[in-house]
Amino acid sequence: MKLTTEDFDAYTRLYRPVDGGLLPRARPAGLVGFLFVRGELYVADDPTATLANLVDQVPLARFGIAADLTVVLAQALTAIWFFKLFRSENSFAAGSIAAFGLVNAAAIVVATAFSATALVVAGDAALAPSGDQAAAVQLLYELNGAMWDIGGLFFGLWLFPMGYVVVNSGVMPAALGWVLMVGGVAYVTSTYLTQLAPGAPTAVGSSLIGVATIGEFWMIGYLLIFGVRAQDRISPPGSPAGAT
Numbered sequence: 001m002k003l004t005t006e007d008f009d010a011y012t013r014l015y016r017p018v019d020g021g022l023l024p025r026a027r028p029a030g031l032v033g034f035l036f037v038r039g040e041l042y043v044a045d046d047p048t049a050t051l052a053n054l055v056d057q058v059p060l061a062r063f064g065i066a067a068d069l070t071v072v073l074a075q076a077l078t079a080i081w082f083f084k085l086f087r088s089e090n091s092f093a094a095g096s097i098a099a100f101g102l103v104n105a106a107a108i109v110v111a112t113a114f115s116a117t118a119l120v121v122a123g124d125a126a127l128a129p130s131g132d133q134a135a136a137v138q139l140l141y142e143l144n145g146a147m148w149d150i151g152g153l154f155f156g157l158w159l160f161p162m163g164y165v166v167v168n169s170g171v172m173p174a175a176l177g178w179v180l181m182v183g184g185v186a187y188v189t190s191t192y193l194t195q196l197a198p199g200a201p202t203a204v205g206s207s208l209i210g211v212a213t214i215g216e217f218w219m220i221g222y223l224l225i226f227g228v229r230a231q232d233r234i235s236p237p238g239s240p241a242g243a244t
Contacts, residue, residue: 037064038115038144047138054122054137061119068112075105079158086165093161100158107151114144149194152209156187159212162219176218183212 041061043049054061079101086094118140121127128136163180166172190208193200 037061037067038141042141042145047134050141051122051134051137054119058119058123061115065112065116065119068108068115072105072108072112075108076102079105082162086169089169090161090165093165096161097158097165100154100161104151104154104158107147107154111144111147111151114140114147118144150191152187152191152194156184156189156191156212159184159187159215163215166219172222176215176222179211179218180215183215186211 037060041050041053041057041064043053079098082101083094083098086097118137121133121136121140125131125133159180163177163182163184166177166180167174168177186208193208
């Protein structure tokens with residue numbers, strides 16, 4: 001069954017608490033948790049400094065864990081919402097979006113478990129192998145970073161079916177769909193680049209991820225604006241505009 005503009009209007013109105021509330025918060029939460037908080041706590045090649053930061057900044061570490069959990073929550077609900085939205089247009093693509101999006105969320109859950117465990121180990125030397133808290137904490141943060149890096153594969157994969165269904169649905173700009181698919185290629189390429197050429201300039205990986213970010217923010221912006229317009233056109237039962 002073809003996804004009509006009326007279907008899209010109804011879904012964006014009904015599920016706007018998801019697309020208008022959680023989706024726009026996923027990116028900022030990810031930036032706060034992984035880039036800012038991790039950057040404040042983790043010191044590459046200096047386990048002692050990382051341990052000291054964790055011990056001295058426990059509230060910040062807990063805030064970072066909460067931010068990562070927010071990303072997981074938003075990602076999981078958004079994946080399900082996109083399945084609901086697009087399944088009438090292309091059930092295979094919609095299922096792929098949901099599957100890749102949920103694996104994406106699972107990868108972040110595992111990464112968050114590593115950082116949460118690092119905080120626990122930092123507070124209890126008995127949990128560290130041979131009592132070496134610094135080495136244990138550093139290893140856990142390395143695993144946290146590895147999960148974010150490798151999880152980038154699924155950050156990119158879920159953009160392919162999303163872009164495909166956007167191009168073919170006709171209810172959103174086709175250009176948006178193409179940008180999403182190009183962004184998916186860029187994300188996957190960046191993941192491989194991180195593993196195959198770890199010494200590559202940071203700007204290269206950042207540029208690739210930037211392409212994907214353009215598509216994601218365009219999608220967020222479109223859903224926010226379109227959701228507002230849908231609410232303007234379809235008034236809830238009992239409202240003055242909907243009264244007959």
